[in-house]
Every structure is written in structure tokens, then in C-alpha cells.
Amino acid sequence: MKPVFEKFKTGLYKTRITLFCKLKDVISRGKKFNQEFIENIEEILIESDIGIETTMYLMDELKEQYRKNKNFDTSTVLGIIKKKLKEIMMECNTPEISERKQEKPYVILVVGVNGTGKTTTIGKLAYKYKKEGKSVLLSAADTFRAAAVEQLDIWRKRAGADIVKTKYGADPASVAYDSLQAAISRNIDVLIIDTAGRLHTKVNLMEELKKIKRILKKIKPSAPDETLLVLDAVTGQNSLTQAKEFNDAIGIDGIVLTKLDGTAKGGIIVPILKELKIPVKYVGMGEKVTDLALFDSETFINALICD
């Protein structure tokens, strides 16, 4: 899939307007690097959800440059912030996760807390793989939430994929097991497993995920070939904890950042990248099957700081 730059830009369009005006506005108004200027920049950074630590890191860098340079020009602030953000993000630039030459099916496990958009993301992923000419099977392993299976089934139809489902209350691990076996016997290319939303603090539910992973490995040692964590761009600093906890529990290969079509900036992925080095793979920007794009850090930074 080619990065959908245009789509990504429009997705972040609203973000761009607000940030664009704010950051540039502050810089053009504030010719002096004084307390007021510092506070204004700080406020804009904090409001992008990049977190206080990253904000302080960027502010320290600015102050350092100011100390070093007697003729410090505030118009360079934008460039400095951009450069630093780039450094952080490039450290783990998204590798094109290759669907390596391996035994079929390519198993994708999708996890996350409640309401981040897992099922919607799966619908979009299924569509993407179908478009690439692959056969796709969905596994409805969210047997907990009311109507989760029906929701996935509707997405399946939109994407033109197949589905394995059972009754509510069934053991999700057994659903995952059955669907992997089905995928193998039907010679399916890609198997995507939906799981129930769970707060990372619920120990039992995190154990359940580990069990799903263990059981998949019994059939296919490399499975899940990709574990995706779905994060909601609207969520604040808690996303970092979510990423940590899910990563500790089952290991995360990539992040899907959803709901970027709103005004939330999703800046929290900066500290996530910095601390955990987990790449962001996709961004979600709407409710249509096509509203999914490959993540591109350059575009993201530009949108974040409105260059």
C-alpha cells in the first residue's frame, strides 16, 4: 500500500489549522524570547498531547539555543522543534512490515482498550488486503461486548472477507484457535483476529490475551505474525501506559492511531516512540473502509507543528 499522503493531510487538516495559526502566530507576535513567549510555546506543545516530559525536553533545547546564541531569532523556533521531533521519530521510522515469505496465513492480532476503534480498523485492514488480491478471514474473538460479532460481520461484508464466529461468552482463545485452523484448511492469505476491548489494568483480561497468543503458537509457531495495538488519538497521556502494558504482556509490533480526523493531535505517539520504540504503522481517519493510511512520520510532524 502506498502511503496516502493526500488523505493523511486532509485527515490532519483541522489539526493543521489550529496548530498552524497558534504556533506561527505566537512566533510572529513574539519577537523576544521572554517568559511570555516561552509559556505560549509550552502551552501549544502541551495541548498537542506530546506530554510534559517531551515538552520540557523541547523547551530545554530552545533555551539552550537561546543561551548559546546572542542574536537568537524566534523565527527559528519552529525549525528547532521540528528537527528535534524528527530525531525522536526517525529513531524508529516505520519499517514496511513485509509479509515475509512464510507459511500462510499471515496472522494479525488486534488489541486495545475499549472504544479505540479495533473493529473498525479491522474492517479497513480487511479491505486493504482484499484490494491487494489476498484472501482474508476475520476471527470474531470479541465474545464479550454486546453485538461485537454483528459489528465485525457487517464490516466483513463491506470488505468482502470471510468470518469465523461463535456464541457470546465463548472462550476467545478457542475462537482464535478455530479460526486459525479454518484459515489453514481454506488456504487463506491473511487472518485478522478481533479481540474484546480491555483496560490494561485488568489482570485477568491481559492473561486472556496471553492465552490467545499461546494457543495460536501451538498451531503456527510464528503466529501472531503481527500484533497491532489500536490507540485512540483522543486519549491523552494514558496511551503511553497502555502501550507499555500491552507491550509487556504480549509484545506489540505496531500501533494503529485512530480518530485522527478530529481535532485531537495524537502527539502522545511521540513519547511512545521515544520510550518504547514501537513503530506506528497505520492511521485511521474516518468511518469508511478506505479511511486507513500508512503512517508517515514526516507528514505527521509537519502536520503537528504546521510547517
Place this chain on the structure above:
Amino acid sequence: MFDELTKKLEYTFQKLKGHGKINEKNISEALREVRRTLLEADVNYKVAKDFIEAVKNKSLGKEVLRSITPAQQVIKIFNEELVDLLGGTVSRLKDSSVPPTKIMVAGLQGSGKTTFCAKLSLFLSKKGKKSLLASSDIYRPAAKNQLEVLGNSINTFVYPYDKEGAVEIAVGAVEEAKNRGYDVVILDTAGRLHINSEMMDEVVEIKNAINPNEILFVADGMTGQDAVNSAKAFLERLDFTGIVLTKLDGDAKGGAALSIRAVTGRPIKFISIGEKVDAIDIFHPDRMASRILGMGDIITLVEKAEEAVDREKALKLEKKLRKEEFTLEDFYDQLQQIKRMGPIENLIEMIPGVRGLKFKDIRENGDELKKTEAIINSMTPEERRKPKIINGSRRLRIARGSGTSVQDVNRLLKQFSQMQKMIKGLSRFGFGKVFKQFGF
């Protein structure tokens, strides 16, 4: 809930308490820490700034500096400001003079609207109010099914419809509630982005069509800085009457609560603290503030106990205790009642002074309860009534049956016999006093 925030604030105030004399410098220092904590908890930049400013100005007042316990004074001011920021007093749902009371629920995608609707319905039914549920979410796949399944699980009627527009559904549901004599109609709406003008127009149309008594804005308790943007936009278009915060059972620091309340001026009416349909609480600003400040929330705990304890059983138990007939069966009953109050970790959080307990310890306590339960479950009724007959081979059988070890069984039996001894002792001293103390 608000756990991290609380921990950090406690630490900051502990430091402040260490200072005998308080001056502008150490107050500023402490407040800088507080500010950082608030920002880390996703409190909006401006809201945090204003809040700190207010606390600082009041703290630097002469009474505080002259006071014998200035740190306590600062904490008091902090508490008052916090209660104030959280809304001051409890805000209850408005009733319509002519039934049904119409409650409309709106918010962003994935904030937890549908689950909240079911919780609210169950909450109202416990108060003796019959409610009808309806979903005007004609967009999200299976949204209606979700509400139907939830409605069935709590025996609430869900308004059926076939492919109508969202406004027609809303009007139809209100009509239905009127005809069937329901007290309340709860209308779920589709999740929408505040910048999607078409969808915002739709929700305003729904509002104008049914003229709700309450419009509740549901917000995810984990929301970041964007909380103020969406809340403001919804307020502008919909002029909602109250706020609901969801997903507060995780480790979210919950700063969005402060921000949304501060920028909209609307009261937080409910908080949602779990996935089960009964995981809903009325929002108490004072209790939440004392929780944030680490003073615990004993009132909620007592209320939960009252809800869970069966009065008749309590009386029976008292009689049994008097006659020294307390058996393992009664003990098991007690365990069940504790369990009904909710997850043990949630309960412990409310007890003042136990914040220092690590999550792991609490969980282990919870596991211990489960073990005890399993052991008692694996006993025969006779064994439960007369634990003395449990010999070696019975112990082995019970251990195997409950997936525990003989040592575990021994420990439980020992604890139980100690308990019986204690009860004997108590009955000699006269029960009345003891039981009154425990509120039986």
C-alpha cells in the same frame, strides 16, 4: 481511578508538611510540582494554570502564613478549590413534571455512550423508575443490536425500529414511552466528531424534536488535551446539561474531568467505573476531591456495603452468633456479600490510608478470597456445618477438589476455628455493643 494523580499530590504535600514555616518560595515550589502533576494527568494547560493561581493567591493570605499548621491550611485550600472546580455539590437528574423524563445521551465515538445508557437504565430501575431505551444510531454497524442485548440483560424494553431516520426514531421512542407509561426514556445517539457539521446538525435536530429534560455529554475519562475542544463544541451546539465520565476504572489520571467541567461549567453527574452494567456512580465532587487528596472515600464504601448486605441475613447471622452457631456456610455467605460490593481493589481504594498498598498486594488478597471460596465450595454441606469432622483424607479430597493444597485447607480451618473462639469471647461480653458498632 485518579490513582497516580493522588499519589503524586500526596508526595508533594508530604514535602510541604515537612516545612515548619511556609513562605512564598516553598509554596510556589510545591505548586509547581502540583502543576506538573495536573498536566501529566491531562488537565488542560489553562485550567491547570488558573487553578494553581487561585490556590497560590489564597495560600499566600495572611491567615495561612500565621497559622500554626500552614501546610494543613494549604491542603485545605487546595481541597476547597478542587471541590469547587469539580462542581461543588452533587448534581442530580432533572425530572419532567409530565412523564416521561427525556434523557438524551451524546458524545464522540467510543466514549461509552451505549454502555452508559444501559447502566443508567438499571440505576433508575433500582430507584423504582421504569425506563425505555432507544438508539438513534443508524450509522454504526450493530449499534442497535448492542443496545438490544444490553437491554435484555437488564430486562429493559428497547424501542424497536426499522430503518427510520434518527429524528423519527427519537420522536417515536418518546411517543412509545408516553403511551406505555414509562417514567423515563433514555435516547442513545450515534457517536460523532464535533467538527462534523452534518452530524452535529443531526443531533441538534433530534434535540429540537424531542426537547429533552437532560442532555448528557459522555466523555472518556482518558481523554487528553482535546477534551476541551470537543466539550466546548458540543456545548455550543447542544447546550448539554450534564457530563458523564467513563472508563475511570483503569489507571487513567482523569484530568479530563477537571478540564471539561471547568470549560463548560456543566456539572459532572455520573461516573462509570467498569464494564458490568451496575458499574455506575453518582458523581460527588467532595468525595472525588478527598480521593484525589488521598483522604479516601469512606462514604461511598459504606453505601456500597448497605447495597450489598442483605438485612434479613444480617439479622439471622446475629442470632447465630449469639447462639455460637457460626458455621463455614455463614462464613461463605459473608464472602459472597463482600464480593457483591464489587472488585476488591476498587473497595480498598476507598479506604483512607491504604493508598500506599501496591496493586499487587490487593490482587493477592483478592486471590486469597477466591481460594477460600473454592475450598468451602469443595466441602460437603455436613463438613461446612461441622468442620470438626474434616479429617486427613477429607482434607486431601477438599484440596484436590478446589485446586489448592492441604496446607491451604489447614490454614482456612485454623482461621475459622480462631474466628469461632473470638465469637465465643464476644458473646460473653455481650453482643449488643459490638454489633451496634458495626452498624448491624
